[in-house]
Amino acid sequence: xxxxxxxxxxxxxxxxxxxxxxxxxxxxxxxxxxxxxxxxxxxxxxxxxxxxxxxxxxxxxxxxxxxxxxxxxxxxxxxxxxxxxxxxxxxxxxxxxxxxxxxxxxxxxxxxxxxxxxxxxxxxxxxxxxxxxxxxxxxxxxxxxxxxxxxxxxxxxxxxxxxxxxxxxxxxxxxxxxxxxxxxxxxxxxxxxxxxxxx
Numbered sequence: 001x002x003x004x005x006x007x008x009x010x011x012x013x014x015x016x017x018x019x020x021x022x023x024x025x026x027x028x029x030x031x032x033x034x035x036x037x038x039x040x041x042x043x044x045x046x047x048x049x050x051x052x053x054x055x056x057x058x059x060x061x062x063x064x065x066x067x068x069x070x071x072x073x074x075x076x077x078x079x080x081x082x083x084x085x086x087x088x089x090x091x092x093x094x095x096x097x098x099x100x101x102x103x104x105x106x107x108x109x110x111x112x113x114x115x116x117x118x119x120x121x122x123x124x125x126x127x128x129x130x131x132x133x134x135x136x137x138x139x140x141x142x143x144x145x146x147x148x149x150x151x152x153x154x155x156x157x158x159x160x161x162x163x164x165x166x167x168x169x170x171x172x173x174x175x176x177x178x179x180x181x182x183x184x185x186x187x188x189x190x191x192x193x194x195x196x197x198x199x
Contacts, residue, residue: 001025001026002024002025002065002193002197003026003027003062003064003065004021004027004028004029004064005028005029005031005036005058005062005066006030006031006067006068007031007054007057007058007066007067007069008030008031008032008068008069009030009031010030012153013069013182014028016173016177016180016183017186019177020186020190024194024197026193026197031058034061034062038058038061040054040057040058042054042084044084045084046084047070047071047084047120047121047122047136048070048134048136050084050122051068051122051123052132052134053068054068054069054070054124055068055124055125055126056132059126059130065126065128065193066126067124067125067189068124069123069124069185070084070122071086071120071122071181072086072087072119072120073118073119073154073155073159074117074118075103075107075115075116075143076114076116076117077114077115077116078107082103086154086155090102096155097147100147100155100157100158103143103155103158104143104145104147104158107143107145115142115144117140117142117143117159118138118139118181119139119155119159119168119180119181119182120136120138120181121136121137121181121182121184121185122134122135122136123135123136123182123185123188125189127196133189133192135185135189135192137181137182137185137188138181138184139161139168139179139180139181139184140161140162141160141161141164142159142160142162143159143160144160144167146158148170149166149167149168149169149170149171151169151170151173152167152170152176153169156168156169161179
């Protein structure tokens with residue numbers, strides 16, 4: 001069984017990754033579970049650059065497959081903020097409830113047609129031989145007028161995917177994985193792993 005290290009300490013992300021890679025002959029571990037304390041400075045100017053930086057930093061510690069992602073929310077009306085700074089928006093340890101309230105406040109009175117937004121996910125995978133491959137995907141939608149839902153995390157409660165009347169935090173994990181930026185990027189990564197492992 002192939003070991004995969006996912007370069008995150010976020011248990012929600014690990015849960016999503018394990019779910020989508022189910023059925024492959026792999027065992028997924030977070031860097032936290034393996035006690036890798038490397039904290040990567042995200043100095044890239046795009047999600048993809050940051051994902052590669054994270055993957056390369058963790059690959060130094062292991063001969064296993066390493067996957068890293070960088071993802072975030074782009075709100076068109078706010079010049080694509082918070083963008084690559086999504087996790088550090090309003091400060092490193094600011095709760096998402098506060099971040100969500102601030103985005104809603106900044107969009108107060110803005111009509112739905114101008115509230116367009118997307119989640120972006122870039123994934124980088126480094127194979128044991130050092131080969132690095134990436135996948136970038138989006139989930140398009142808009143920012144609602146209030147936070148709703150308890151299933152998601154991060155900006156999910158204020159983001160409403162196109163074609164749905166509910167926020168991504170109102171969706172089940174299965175529903176969300178079907179359409180989410182991370183779900184789509186991971187399925188591409190899954191195909192890469194499958195091909196490389198000859199499954």
